[in-house]
Amino acid sequence: MNSQVxxxxxxxxxxxxxxxxxxxxxxxxxxxxxxxxxxxxxxxxKMSTVDVEQTLSFYHFFSEKPKGKFNIYLNDSxxxxxxxxxxxxxxxxxxxxxxxxxxxxxxxxxxxxxxxxGMNDQExxxxxxxxxxPKITTYRVxxxxxxxxxxxxxxxxxxxxxxxxxxxxxxxxxxTNNLNxxxxxxxxxxxxxSVLQKIAKMQPKEIIDEVKNSNLRGRGGAGFPTGLKWExxxxxxxxxxxxICNADEGEPGTFKDRVILTEIPHLLFEGMxxxxxxxxxxxGILYLRLEYEYLQNHLENxxxxxxxxxxxxxxxxxxxxxxxxxxxxFGAGAYVCGEESALIESCEGKRGEPRNRPPFPVQVGYLNxxxxxxxxxxxxxxxxxxxxxxxxxxxxxxKETSGTKLLSISGDVKYPGVFEIEWGMSVRExxxxxxxxxxxxxxxxxxxxxxIGENEFDRTICYEDLPTGGAMIVIGEERNILQVVKNFTEFxxxxxxxxxxxxxxxxxxxxxxxxxxxxxKGIAQDINDLISWGTQMKKANRCGLGQTAANPILTSIENxxxxxxxxxxxxxxxxxxxxxxxxxxxxxxxxxxFPHA
Amino acid sequence: MNEKIKFSIDGKxxxxxxxxxxxxxxxxxxIYIPTLCHLEGVKPAGSCxxxxxxxxxRFMTACTTEVAQGMVIENNTAExxxxxxxxxxxxxxxxxxxxxxxxxxxxxxxxxxxxxxKMMVPRFPYEFEEKLVDAESPKIxxxxxxxxxxxxxxxxxxxxxxxxxxAIKGRGHKAMINIDHELANRMTDEEAQNAMxxxxxxxxxxxxxxxxxxxxxxxxxxxxxxxxxEQAIK
Numbered sequence: 001m002n003s004q005v006x007x008x009x010x011x012x013x014x015x016x017x018x019x020x021x022x023x024x025x026x027x028x029x030x031x032x033x034x035x036x037x038x039x040x041x042x043x044x045x046k047m048s049t050v051d052v053e054q055t056l057s058f059y060h061f062f063s064e065k066p067k068g069k070f071n072i073y074l075n076d077s078x079x080x081x082x083x084x085x086x087x088x089x090x091x092x093x094x095x096x097x098x099x100x101x102x103x104x105x106x107x108x109x110x111x112x113x114x115x116x117x118g119m120n121d122q123e124x125x126x127x128x129x130x131x132x133x134p135k136i137t138t139y140r141v142x143x144x145x146x147x148x149x150x151x152x153x154x155x156x157x158x159x160x161x162x163x164x165x166x167x168x169x170x171x172x173x174x175x176t177n178n179l180n181x182x183x184x185x186x187x188x189x190x191x192x193x194s195v196l197q198k199i200a201k202m203q204p205k206e207i208i209d210e211v212k213n214s215n216l217r218g219r220g221g222a223g224f225p226t227g228l229k230w231e232x233x234x235x236x237x238x239x240x241x242x243x244i245c246n247a248d249e250g251e252p253g254t255f256k257d258r259v260i261l262t263e264i265p266h267l268l269f270e271g272m273x274x275x276x277x278x279x280x281x282x283x284g285i286l287y288l289r290l291e292y293e294y295l296q297n298h299l300e301n302x303x304x305x306x307x308x309x310x311x312x313x314x315x316x317x318x319x320x321x322x323x324x325x326x327x328x329x330f331g332a333g334a335y336v337c338g339e340e341s342a343l344i345e346s347c348e349g350k351r352g353e354p355r356n357r358p359p360f361p362v363q364v365g366y367l368n369x370x371x372x373x374x375x376x377x378x379x380x381x382x383x384x385x386x387x388x389x390x391x392x393x394x395x396x397x398x399k400e401t402s403g404t405k406l407l408s409i410s411g412d413v414k415y416p417g418v419f420e421i422e423w424g425m426s427v428r429e430x431x432x433x434x435x436x437x438x439x440x441x442x443x444x445x446x447x448x449x450x451x452i453g454e455n456e457f458d459r460t461i462c463y464e465d466l467p468t469g470g471a472m473i474v475i476g477e478e479r480n481i482l483q484v485v486k487n488f489t490e491f492x493x494x495x496x497x498x499x500x501x502x503x504x505x506x507x508x509x510x511x512x513x514x515x516x517x518x519x520x521k522g523i524a525q526d527i528n529d530l531i532s533w534g535t536q537m538k539k540a541n542r543c544g545l546g547q548t549a550a551n552p553i554l555t556s557i558e559n560x561x562x563x564x565x566x567x568x569x570x571x572x573x574x575x576x577x578x579x580x581x582x583x584x585x586x587x588x589x590x591x592x593x594f595p596h597a
Numbered sequence: 598m599n600e601k602i603k604f605s606i607d608g609k610x611x612x613x614x615x616x617x618x619x620x621x622x623x624x625x626x627x628i629y630i631p632t633l634c635h636l637e638g639v640k641p642a643g644s645c646x647x648x649x650x651x652x653x654x655r656f657m658t659a660c661t662t663e664v665a666q667g668m669v670i671e672n673n674t675a676e677x678x679x680x681x682x683x684x685x686x687x688x689x690x691x692x693x694x695x696x697x698x699x700x701x702x703x704x705x706x707x708x709x710x711x712x713x714x715k716m717m718v719p720r721f722p723y724e725f726e727e728k729l730v731d732a733e734s735p736k737i738x739x740x741x742x743x744x745x746x747x748x749x750x751x752x753x754x755x756x757x758x759x760x761x762x763x764a765i766k767g768r769g770h771k772a773m774i775n776i777d778h779e780l781a782n783r784m785t786d787e788e789a790q791n792a793m794x795x796x797x798x799x800x801x802x803x804x805x806x807x808x809x810x811x812x813x814x815x816x817x818x819x820x821x822x823x824x825x826x827e828q829a830i831k
Contacts, residue, residue, distance in 0.1 A: 048756070050764035050777040057766045334768070351765065356643045356661040498746065498765070498772030499644045501684055505691035508770050509721050529720075536683050539656045540646050 001040040004029045009044045016045040017367065019055050019349030023062055024290070024330055032063040058351035058497075060114060060333030061290050068103045068110030070148050072096075073127040074136075077116035077252045078443075078487040079410045079473060083123040091138040095145035108148070115335055115491055116252035117291040120410035120473070121178045121417050128154045130293050132175050134162075165262045170298040177259050178417025181433070184396065185384045185404040186377060187420050192266050193309065195383045196317040199274055202386075207278040208234065211382055214390035215402045220246060220338070220375035221445060221469025222544065226382065229372055233279045233362040236370040243281040244366060244373045245272055246343055247288045250335035251446035252491060253471030256406035257376040259418045261288075261295050264380070265302045269326060271379030273306075273317055274386060276324050279372050284326040287343050290333055299328060335495035339543050340373035341365075342497065353497045354543035377406055377470075397423035401462035405470055409434040411443075412476030423462040427452065430461065431474065438477040441560070446471035447488035448548035451481075453559040481556055481563040482518050488552035489514060496545065502537060503546030510534060510553055521575045522568040531557055604668040606650075619659035619670065620648055627830030629823030630672055631681060631713070633688075633706055633797050634747035635660040645747050647684050647710070651677060678714070685710050686719035691770070693725060693742035694798075700807040701799030703815025707745060708798075709822035729773070734781035736789035737803055741773050744800040754792050756780045762792075774800070 008025040012018035022041060026033050033041075033056055035049070042049040056062050061073075074080075074089055089100060092111055098104035100111045119125035122134035131154040133144070144157055161167035162176035179187065199207060212227025233241060245268065249257040260268055272284040286299070303326055306312045316324040329347050331337050337346045341355035344366050365371025381403060385393045394402040401423040407430065410416040414435030421430070431439050442457075444450050445468040452459070452466075459466045475484060489511045498504045513530055516522050534550030541547050557564060569575060581595070588594050599614040606628050613622035618641060623630045633645040641660035648659040651671040659672075671677060688707060696702050732738040750763040751774070762784070766775035784792070786803075793803045812818065 046760075048760040048762065048764070048777045048780055050766070050775045051761050053766055053775060054764040058768050351768070356641070356658070493769060496769040498767070498769045499642075499748075500646050501644070501688055501691075501745065502646055504746065504770050504772065505687050506683070508724070509687065509690070512722070512724075533683065536680055539680055540649060540684065542643060542646075542658075 001044070002030075002037065005037055005040060006044075009041065014044050016047055017348045019045070019052065020059075020330065020332060020346060022349075023052075023056055023059075024332060027062060032066050035064065038064065055349060055351055058334060059331070060112075062332050066103070066107070068098075069108050070128055070154065071110040071112065073112045073114040073117070074100070075115075075117045075119060075123060075125050076113040076487075077120060077123070077491075078484055079120040079253065080116075080123040080125065081483075081487060082411060082475075082479065085124040087138055088124045088136050088141055091141035092145070095142055109145070114333070115495060116250065116254075118249060118255040118258050118289070119175065120253050120255055120408065122176060123410075127291060131155060131158065132173055132294055133157075134174055134176070165298065168298065170301050171262065171295060173294050175258070175262075175294070177262060178415075179259050179263065180415050180417040181419040181421070183404040183406075183420025183422070185393070185420065186260065186267070186380050186406060187264070188384065190264075190267060190384070190387070193270070193311065195270050195274055195387050196311055198386060199277055200318045204234070204278045204280060207274065207386060210390050211278070211385055214385045214393040215400075216378065216381055216385060216393070217401070217463065218375055219377035219381065219405065219469065221251065221448070221467075223463055223467055226374065226378055229362060229374075230275065230279050232360070233370045233372045236363060238370050240367075240369045241279055241281045242366045242369055242371040243272060243276040243279060243284045244340075244343065244347065244371055245284065245286045245376060245379055246338060246340065246373050247286055247292070247376050248331055248338040248343060249376070250289060250338045250495075251448060251469055251471050252488070253410055253443065253446045253473045254408045254469060255410075256408045256418050256470055258292060258295075260376050260380060260406075261292060261299065265295075265299055266306075267380045267383055268376055269302060269306055270311075271381075271383045272326055273311060273324065274382055275372065275374060275379055276326075277317070277319060277322055279370075281324065281372070284324065285347060285366070286326060286328045287331060287337070287347060288328055289331050289337075293330065296328065296330075303328075334497075335491075336497045336543070336545050339545060342543070343373060344371060351497065353499050354545075356542065398460070398462040398464065400464045405461070405468075407461075407468075407470050407472050409472045409474065411472075411474035412437045412439060412479070413474045421461070425461050426458055427461065427466070428457040430472065431457065434472075434474065436474045436476075439474050440477045440479070441475040441481065441484075443471070443473040443475065443484070443488075443552075444468050446473070447491055447552050448544065449551065451484070451552060451555045451559060455559070481560045482514065482567065485552045485556045486511065486514055486518065489549070492545065492549035496549070500541045500543075500546050502540040503542075503549055506533060506537060506540075507549050510550060514553065516575075517564060517567050520567055520569075521577075522564075523572050523575060524565075524568060524570075525573070526568065527557060527561070527564050530554075602664050602666050604664055604666070604670060606670045606672050607674070613664050615664075617664050619650065619652075619662045619664055622664040623659065623670075623672065624826050625830075627827055628672065629826040630659045631710055631823060632660060633710070633745060634749060636749045636753060636795065639749070639753045642748050642752060645684070645688075645745065647681055649677065649680055649684075656680075681710075682714050682716065683720075685714055685716060686721055688745045689716075689719045690721045690723050691726075692744060693728060695742075699743065699799040700802055701743075701796075703812065703818050704810065705799055705817075706797035706822060709817040712817070713821040713823060731776055732804075733778050734776060734784070735804070736784050736786065737781065737792055737801055739774055739776055740800050740802065742800075743798045744774055745798055746772060746774070747797055749795050749797065750774065750792060750801060753795055754788075756783070 096109035337352040342352040611626040643658040643661035728741040
């Protein structure tokens with residue numbers, strides 16, 4: 001066995017539930033995980049090789065084949081495409097002599113499309129060997145590739161630092177925060193550590209009651225009441241419990257957690273301590289998407305300072321008997337792992353496949369123990385709720401939706417970035433606030449949300465009207481709605497775990513049907529088919545990904561039906577312009593004879 | 598004696614033992630809820646979605662749901678049937694199913710459901726995606742053209758020391774069943790037969806054992822799948 005692999009295995013105590021870390025470490029040492037390495041990992045973990053490959057092959061950033069010396073993961077999100085991704089992609093292909101999805105013949109460059117990397121406010125962006133390159137131009141592409149050929153590393157090519165902590169010694173990144181609006185909750189003034197002093201004098205039940213009373217709901221999008229979730233967890237008789245923070249923000253168009261993790265990670269970790277104490281957790285886990293690997297040293301450093309302060313560890317934060325620490329668990333590129341039970345599976349070293357419910361994670365979660373999974377923004381909010389009280393929190397927002405919300409606004413706006421708003425703002429105000437440029441549509445809540453048109457711009461952003469996890473993609477009048485829908489639908493195809501039959505393949509069927517319409521070969525029945533087949537997705541699938549995968553199609557037909565109708569053949573029951581020449585091209589090539597030649 | 602639970606399916610009053618899943622609970626009352634990925638004695642996966650029923654107005658998979666007192670279940674309604682038809686048709690076009698030439702024809706759950714649901718032709722276009730056949734193991738081969746990714750094999754077929762012989766590789770529509778050749782090489786005839794019987798379609802097959810049952814003596818030759826359940830209790 002390779003000695004590097006051996007020492008990695010020992011580092012994780014040959015524990016199969018740490019398979020994600022093992023594969024990530026092998027990837028950083030050797031560039032990929034060959035079948036030989038898979039077999040030796042399997043042997044050491046006393047599992048079969050196919051089980052190791054099952055995890056390995058699930059995640060976008062793992063590979064069982066050699067990649068390039070420089071691996072360029074170019075974001076393929078809608079907004080990246082709106083901001084000129086196509087010509088950047090072409091420039092990369094030209095400069096490297098490779099095609100996307102492959103490695104250049106000299107083995108230097110790997111080019112890969114990748115789902116949203118959380119940089120929608122600075123697209124087109126790419127991750128090259130872990131370094132984020134935002135706002136890439138064709139000029140920059142040529143410069144990068146030339147420099148890499150001349151022996152420069154991605155780190156050498158960092159030519160500016162983004163604002164705030166992005167320029168700190170431990171991050172040194174070109175990413176900019178674009179924190180355009182600070183609100184009173186998440187980005188309000190706060191003295192580090194103060195909530196920890198406060199909770200040391202509180203009983204867990206008091207904390208839960210305060211959070212319950214605040215009416216705080218999960219900020220990831222699903223909106224489950226946070227206090228209630230904590231309470232359910234404490235009802236379990238199991239002694240060992242876990243608190244997991246979901247920092248896998250993969251919904252295309254969201255990047256708010258990135259800014260929190262960069263600027264105020266202490267607030268998040270204090271929230272994780274607070275929540276851990278409230279539910280009686282043994283350990284806290286920050287499940288961080290690998291796209292944000294560039295923040296690792298920064299976050300580890302903050303955790304170390306917490307340990308030095310006695311805020312983590314034995315009798316954490318001065319609370320007798322509360323032995324609690326936090327560790328970072330990296331994902332490896334899978335949107336579905338943002339679903340809490342898939343995230344738990346991933347934490348256990350498995351493929352990120354959502355679990356059947358019941359039982360819910362608060363009953364049977366990580367390592368089969370009761371587990372609370374909370375969003376980054378949710379946990380930050382709880383700190384302020386405990387500091388200032390539920391009544392203070394409820395003075396903000398609407399009747400049923402208290403507090404503030406971070407919006408990640410991108411697309412056709414003058415000021416893309418993160419805005420902390422009070423719930424209750426109208427979409428029209430939101431557009432005005434961010435300097436929207438001739439908006440015709442807004443994708444509310446990312447692809448899994450709703451595509452709304454002007455007729456819904458007076459709706460209010462809150463749970464009683466228009467709920468959202470915060471991703472707001474503004475679409476200007478120059479854009480082609482059907483291309484928007486196609487990008488989102490292909491995103492779901494790429495990110496489906498493949499477990500439920502309808503999500504695995506009906507998505508492909510829907511995309512092909514949409515393509516038929518885009519190609520001008522559709523008829524009226526095709527639009528009706530999209531609706532009737534798409535409607536089944538919500539009923540048929542297990543998790544939020546599958547249930548919402550047809551939302552882009554369904555909500556766009558609802559609000560932009562004319563865009564579809566403009567592309568179809570009117571008054572025809574079938575596509576009537578069959579192109580014989582095109583249809584026989586393949587057989588012509590096979591026999592080497594062409595009718596018109 | 599076990600505690601009895603009362604519930605209803607399509608208006609029919611039913612009883613079952615506490616702790617029973619809905620598929621088995623329905624079966625005990627002479628009602629067939631179609632399944633593909635479900636396998637008795639193995640933890641339900643809820644992945645084929647064909648057993649979707651409406652429980653108190655909400656869609657849920659019957660195999661993963663434990664029966665509860667007073668549950669109102671819809672099973673045989675037009676809405677649910679439409680969903681099931683769509684799932685079966687999706688499975689047909691997502692693979693390459695050429696029934697007349699398949700060794701499992703007549704013994705195949707997917708084909709049998711197609712007949713039971715009176716499917717003439719899938720409403721979806723065929724894609725004819727290329728799928729790999731793995732014939733490396735001495736006793737069995739996997740024809741992925743016919744696989745419906747029910748994961749019965751993944752969940753239930755293990756080696757003597759408890760290791761998985763089958764697992765999933767990849768994700769989404771590119772996901773496929775992967776076989777551990779080293780472990781498969783050590784399978785006995787009996788284990789190979791068991792693997793073939795576990796597969797609801799013709800994806801896992803024993804080598805040199807094709808077409809053993811003549812027409813007329815295959816599982817679903819005489820009556821549709823599920824009839825045995827419906828006839829057991831009238």
